[in-house]
Amino acid sequence: MPATTLELTIGALSERTGVTVSALRFYEAEGLIASTRTAGGQRRFHREMLRRVSFIRVAQTVGLSLEEVRTALASLPEGRTPDEKDWATLSASWRPRLDQQIAMMERLRDRLERCIGCGCLSLKVCAMFNPEDVAALRGPGARFVIDEPAKRS
Amino acid sequence: MPATTLELTIGALSERTGVTVSALRFYEAEGLIASTRTAGGQRRFHREMLRRVSFIRVAQTVGLSLEEVRTALASLPEGRTPDEKDWATLSASWRPRLDQQIAMMERLRDRLERCIGCGCLSLKVCAMFNPEDVAALRGPGARFVIDEPAKRS
DNA sequence: CCTTGACCTCAAGTGAACTTGAGCATTTAC
DNA sequence: GTAAATGCTCAAGTTCACTTGAGGTCAAGG
Numbered sequence: 380m381p382a383t384t385l386e387l388t389i390g391a392l393s394e395r396t397g398v399t400v401s402a403l404r405f406y407e408a409e410g411l412i413a414s415t416r417t418a419g420g421q422r423r424f425h426r427e428m429l430r431r432v433s434f435i436r437v438a439q440t441v442g443l444s445l446e447e448v449r450t451a452l453a454s455l456p457e458g459r460t461p462d463e464k465d466w467a468t469l470s471a472s473w474r475p476r477l478d479q480q481i482a483m484m485e486r487l488r489d490r491l492e493r494c495i496g497c498g499c500l501s502l503k504v505c506a507m508f509n510p511e512d513v514a515a516l517r518g519p520g521a522r523f524v525i526d527e528p529a530k531r532s
Numbered sequence: 533m534p535a536t537t538l539e540l541t542i543g544a545l546s547e548r549t550g551v552t553v554s555a556l557r558f559y560e561a562e563g564l565i566a567s568t569r570t571a572g573g574q575r576r577f578h579r580e581m582l583r584r585v586s587f588i589r590v591a592q593t594v595g596l597s598l599e600e601v602r603t604a605l606a607s608l609p610e611g612r613t614p615d616e617k618d619w620a621t622l623s624a625s626w627r628p629r630l631d632q633q634i635a636m637m638e639r640l641r642d643r644l645e646r647c648i649g650c651g652c653l654s655l656k657v658c659a660m661f662n663p664e665d666v667a668a669l670r671g672p673g674a675r676f677v678i679d680e681p682a683k684r685s
Numbered sequence: 686c687c688t689t690g691a692c693c694t695c696a697a698g699t700g701a702a703c704t705t706g707a708g709c710a711t712t713t714a715c
Numbered sequence: 716g717t718a719a720a721t722g723c724t725c726a727a728g729t730t731c732a733c734t735t736g737a738g739g740t741c742a743a744g745g
Contacts, residue, residue: 388721401703404724405702421710439702440640444701478641480637487590554733555732557694573692573741574742
């Protein structure tokens with residue numbers, strides 16, 4: 380068997396993760412993933428990077444910036460290849476964030492529901508005129524980040 | 533009573549909506565809101581713009597780009613000031629989007645739950661290794677846009 | 686009147702997350 | 716052994732949604 384089953388070219392990693400080649404190179408430049416090089420200078424990725432890349436994408440979906448992903452990945456064990464438990468622990472840290480996001484979207488939905496039902500759209504009741512929640516859902520730059528209230532001029 | 537109860541300065545609009553002055557000017561330049569001018573060239577906003585601005589912010593939270601907001605606003609009646617029904621109809625169009633987003637987040641959460649519980653993190657079952665859903669949740673540029681599958685290199 | 690805070694324009698800058706292009710090297714399949 | 720596919724680097728470009736800065740004007744209170 381060729382080494383390709385153990386080490387992936389950047390193209391193979393791209394295909395298996397659905398992340399573009401250029402994005403993978405960008406992630407490497409940012410220190411989010413790592414590779415070894417062939418004699419000719421081409422990248423070869425350990426299969427473990429499949430997990431890291433998938434982690435990055437899911438984390439982004441949950442609303443983390445790459446900076447935050449970097450921090451999260453830094454909590455993985457240094458010496459050894461992270462095992463399933465390590466990854467599970469890391470993923471578990473998303474739960475609260477995910478729960479909060481779902482709750483906010485549901486509140487927004489229900490508010491709109493009420494507004495549509497009663498035709499109120501009043502400044503006091505309607506989600507449209509209650510910026511606090513809305514602000515909570517949209518950080519500057521990172522949509523769906525929930526900790527940072529919107530700045531004002 | 534001074535005219536200020538009917539027409540808002542940009543500062544007043546900013547305060548009431550929680551949107552920065554510079555963002556409001558930007559929105560006007562983009563044709564999302566409109567103003568009249570005083571003799572001296574300062575903007576004065578009709579109170580109706582409170583609604584438009586609020587609409588814009590909520591729409592963004594729901595995942596619309598400003599381009600999409602522009603399109604949505606274009607569906608408002610031309611001749612007259614939009615009434616509550618007009619706004620309600622517009623907002624109602626978010627429902628499916630909101631529902632889909634909530635459903636996706638819940639699926640993601642439940643998948644992670646299973647993964648953490650069973651320690652699987654397998655390539656077949658785990659959300660982390662199932663890029664389809666994840667891709668669906670993140671459009672390029674517009675996070676949480678759900679119609680466009682991720683491009684590949 | 687006059688000062689002070691709010692407002693004006695216009696161009697340029699920001700940051701996140703990538704993508705694109707030019708020009709060149711390596712690998713693999715025939 | 717060679718051609719096509721894939722890979723490489725590095726700088727610059729892109730999009731979105733704004734923000735910042737410079738240099739100047741307007742309006743409301745005292």
